[in-house]
Amino acid sequence: MKNRKLKTIILLLLISILLLSALSYGLWKKREQSAVNDYKMYMAKQYDILNFLQDSLDVRNNTSDFTNKLMLAKGEFTYLDPIINHVSMPKSIIEFHELGKNLVDEILTKASKGKLVQNDISKLEDYTKKLRRMVRTLGLFIAENESASDIYKRLDEFGRNL
Template identity: 90%
Template sequence: MKNRKLKTIILLLLISILLLSALSYGLWKKREQSAVNDYKMYMAKQYDILNFLQDSLDVRNNTSDFTNKLMLAKGEFTYLDPIIKHVSMPKSLIEFHNEGKNLVDIILFKASNGEMVENDISKLEDYTKKLRRMVRTLGPSIVEAESAAVIFKRLDEIGKTL
């Protein structure tokens, strides 16, 4: 009788362990998919920022349009801040993101005071070139990637070259 109870208890423990393992795997998979979606959102917003920055450079002689496009880019930078904090992001890309956000802030501040921003516009052109290279290099590989670890590795590789 005792032997039978012991076998039943062991069987119940094994079933419990299997159920907990399955639950843990499901939660891990959900977190993994969430991270992949965040990385994809990050790249989509980088593409939007690139378009706004390029549009602003195209109309830089018209101060009103120039600042409007930069304000849109600033909004996208701000939108990305919580995503960057939520998902694990390489330090080099966080610095690149902050560099662009600060540059846009400086240009908008100077433009609102009526100061010339030619030197800053050349910095904005350089930043836009780097961003374009990043989007072209990373965009397709992130869209196809299914693993957050693979995406992080690609982000880290390109971030070090910026």
């Protein structure tokens, strides 16, 4: 009788362990997919930022249009802040993001005071070139079968080469 109870308890423990393992795998898979979706959103927004920055450079002689395009880019940078904080991003990519955001803020401040100089435009052009290289290298669309850790490695490798 005692032996039978012991076998039943062991069987229930094994079933519980299997159920917990399946549950934790499901949660891990859901978290993995969420991270991949965040990386995809990040790259899509980088593409939008690139377009706004390029548009602003195309109309740099018209101060009103120039600042409007930069304001749109600033909005996209701000939109990305929670995504960057939510998903694990390489330090170099976070620094690149902050550099762009601060550069746009600085240029908007100077433009509003009428103190924009060619050096500021050159910095914006340089940042835009790096961003264009990032979007082209990493691609707008991430492969469906690519894991979050693979994407992180690609971002980290690119960020270290900026």
